[in-house]
Amino acid sequence: MSNIVVSLDIGSSKVCVLIAELNKKQFNILGVGTSECKGVKKGIIVDIDSTVDAIKNAVKQAEQMSNREIKSVYVNICGGYANLYRNKGVIAVTREDREITAEDVKRVMQAAKVVAVPADKEIIDIIPEQFIVDGYEEIRDPIGMVGVRLEVDANLVVASCTSVQNIRRSIQKAGLTLDGIVLEPLGTAAAILNEDEMELGVALVDVGAETTDISVFKKGSLVFTKVIPVGGNHITNDISIISKISSSDAEKIKKQYGVASVKLVKNDDIIKINNIAGKGEKEIHLSDVAQIMDARISEILFLIRKQLEENNMLASLSAGVVITGGGLFNIKGIQDVAQSYFDVPVRLGYPNYIGVANPTYAAATGIAIYSLKQKRTSSISSKSVNVSDEAAVEIDDEYSLEAKPGIIEKIKEFFADFF
Ligand SMILES: Nc1ncnc2c1ncn2[C@@H]1O[C@H](COP(=O)(O)OP(=O)(O)OP(=O)(O)O)[C@@H](O)[C@H]1O
């Protein structure tokens, strides 16, 4: 079985393609490609053609860098458009000598997928939590064991059909096939969080260009996820509108002189920029830029805290908050400012691997790590299936994400193998 995967992160500001391999327990990046993308708004594809162009471009770069051809990809789906749903599968073991085979495991996983989903939702992934053989629980790999009754407790990833169809269509039109869809918070966590954090209780906050994904892990499991429509582009827009300069100038100023708090401005230097109307130069005070950024960053942090508080998550974050994504990560002073907002320890997290050591690669790296792990346990089929008419359970349109302990265990195991 190949130990190479290609991951594709369709973000609001860029499309990113990684070719990654697992070689003797070492995770390596073989190729990287990124392309600006204007076809995604707030984490959802709104323009297929420009998304396809961006995918093709990023694929080409990664192919050239690695000297390999990309045929298929694993892709992310934004946490806001997918949810986890817990279900059980039960089968009778077929062999006369009652030895459990890979075929039995496949059948029990299929049985766990027998649920009725609303017409606008589909199952995109299934994650086994534990197997139960004749009542004995917490079995990770039942193949080779002897029993009569095989059960599985699994988590189904259920996503909106529209977003999944647009992802599929974009990938097909880019000339690729789809290996699998990964729920973004699960992928990002695999690249950014460590075992202890996930066990103790941690909020992973991925502040991107237009969205902020907040996910909470406790006892190794994803227990809460929410996407709010704010990100680094809002900071750029504020600077652009208030200072009356172009977005590209505002973006440059933000990256070069940006601070998270007005308190960090030592000298009120002046920057000269070409006027937006092309007439003469415009003077911008760094203290004004700092004030604009301070206000917007405070708002983003306030909204994150509000989500954590309203969902009773903040009090139990023993391992604090981990910030990743490009939106806030590189802004001077962000760690201290965030810490004072959340009243818990704050760490800045990025994928610590050669070639992708940058927070904007968090999701792409995570998808690759998560998918390599899925491939390794591929005897347990993780592909989506059609939902049977014999519906065992009705899924409510309004169900919330309540993953039970154990869902991330396998990722943790896999993750631990790297160290
Ligand atoms: N050095 C920097 N300082 C400040 N902001 C930065 C810096 N580098 C990148 N950014 C900002 O990070 C954002 C892009 O981050 P990221 O690549 O994580 O977003 P994305 O994944 O494309 O978007 P999303 O996750 O919202 O779909 C942009 O708003 C960009 O302006």
Ligand SMILES: [Mg+2]
């Ligand atoms: Mg992102």
